[in-house]
Amino acid sequence: MTDPFVVVGADAAGLSAASKFRREAPDREVVVFEKGRWISYAYCGMPYFVAGYVDRMSDLLSLSPGEVDERGVDLRRETEVVAVDPDAKRVTVETAAGDRREQAYDDLLVATGARADPGPFDVRGVDGAFTLHDMDAAAAIDAYVAEPDGYDPDRADVSAVDRERVDRNAAMPAPETAAVVGGGYVGVEVAEALAERGLDVHVFHRSGHLLSPFGEAVGTRVEAALEAEGVAVHTDAPVESLVGDDRIEAIEIAESTDAAVGGETVPVDMAVVGVGIRPNTDLLDGTGVDLGPGEAIRVDDRGRTSLPDVYAAGDCATARHAVTGEPDWTPLGLTANRAGRAIGATVAGDPTPVGDIAGTAAVKAFDTEAARVGLLDPEAAAEAGFDPVTETVTAGSRSGYYPGAAETDVTLVADRDTGRLLGGSIVGTDRAAIRIDTLATAIEADMTVAEVERLDLAYAPPFSPVWDPILVAAKVLNGALDD
Incomplete structure (x- = not known):
């Protein structure tokens, strides 16, 4: 060849x-x-492996080296x-x-x-301090949070795993209190995972609400969902440093507007840094x-x-x-x-576009689902040349008389001059996240809010009320654009 x-x-x-x-x-x-040594693995599944939702690390692999070889690809690890x-x-x-x-x-x-970009926090050489951006880190965290006599080594059942690192963490005393530094995707998912493993979890986030790219409405609901499950959420709480020589001992918080933690040191015996x-x-x-x-x-x-x-x-x-x-x-x-x-x-000779992106993303915190798409931040939208108008509504996820209906918050952003939909977010407990695909499709099609309001979305009591939450939000935002 x-x-x-x-x-x-x-x-x-x-x-x-x-x-x-x-x-x-x-x-x-x-x-x-x-x-x-690792190939073709599900990075997004790692927090769910740590949580115990995924039984074996091999479940996160899409292709093995042998399968790649069978495809005629010369793979050199x-x-x-x-x-x-x-x-x-x-x-x-x-x-x-x-x-x-x-x-x-x-x-x-x-x-x-x-x-992983740990920012100013050097986790190397500090036992109990981690970033979560590769499978070896996931295996090490999973081993570290287990009791030494209760760890199942078969969970890390892939030959590529750093077995020495896993065994070393499995032999350490199990932690009781964990700090998650950063309240973005990874921070929220890891907080849930560690809480599911029985740890007392603190989340420290430097801005005023979690999941900053999702907007305040989502951040507030996700914060409440975490706290309802025993996770302590500290916003406006930038972490100054990780304390500990050989093993993590505490988190030092910078002075901030959060009087509950500002300037204090919070004892922990585990820290996961997810700041970018x-x-x-x-x-x-x-x-x-x-x-x-x-x-x-x-x-x-x-x-x-x-x-x-x-x-x-x-x-x-x-x-x-x-x-x-x-x-x-x-x-x-x-x-x-x-x-x-x-x-x-x-x-290979068939010119194909890679496709545009709209930043479509979803995350969950226990039973609460959240998703976002497009431009949500008014400042970013203004910098891009738009005149953004934002509305947030709360609507039912199903017909009110049907079991399982839950409040769903929808935020939509549009350009005042053209009426074009610029972005949106959704949060709720009843199939909220998947509704973002409607907004993603609308944004890809350059639809206006008025056109979104006229979409013929499915209605049946088990699935949606007559007016889907997205249609309600579009109706309210369209009215605001006319003001």
Whole structure:
């Protein structure tokens, strides 16, 4: 085989691209380099493994190395791409043993994902302090929270796991109190997971409400849901430092408007830091590649970078925002899989757009579901050139007389001048999150609020009232636009 397609990274974007390319171009070689041992795993499922909702770590794997090999993909694990020479069209790779060599490419896909950004908190070398951004971390946390004589090693049933790290954490005394630093997606999901494992959990978030990108209405409901299950939520409570030498001992809180914790030290014997992530772009240092928002690799509508025959996809790359039309960085699973598949088709000779993004996301806190899409922040909308108008309504999830009906809060944002729907969020306990797909579709179609109000959504008492909560919100917002 000739004209190799080289892929860097063997997770969602990388293997989606390699698999699609292999089907479409069977006569060309495809080589996938992965610097670690893990491939094709469900990052979003890790908190649910820690919670115990998922019995075995292997349940989070989509493909095994053997299955990748059966697809005709040359997968090389524990082989890191450390440099790219776009002029010579080759990459430099280094094996786990330290051996270096070069690999030529005809087309190159950078699908290196992102890594946890612990901010000022260095968790390395501190027992009981973690970030949760890879499977080895999930396995270690799962082992650490278990009683030493009650840990089931078969839960981490994948050969790629760092067994030494797991065994070391399993032998430590089980924690009783945990701090979750950061109240975003990971923070909320980890708080639920640790509470399910019987720990006393504190969540510390520097802003005024949890899940900041979802808006205040969602943050308030999610905070209440966590507190109802015994989780202590501290907002306006930036963490100053992690206290402890060999093992975590406490969280030190900076002075803040939250008098309950401001300036205090809260004793804990476990901490999970989830304050953000950073795209992995180091291998392109010195190439002159254009970067975009979040320092992610800037790409066009086919996933092409500013370097010839070099593509990027997944958590390391930007995508065009469906509302603003500008590059944006919103790392999510569907975005990575979809872009990888499209690039695989393009490289094989079938030009395919990677698709726009709208930041569609969902999260749960016990029985409370929340979701968001588009532009919700008024300042961000104004900066994008819109005149945002926002309304929040509360409506029933089903006909009031039907069992299971629950209050659902819907927030919609529209542009006053055009009436165009810009964004929305939903929170509730009765199938609230999945309703966001209606809004995502409307945003992708550039619909106005008036058009959303006229949508023929399904009505039947077990599923929705006559006026679905989305229709109610659109009706109220449409009235506000006329004022």
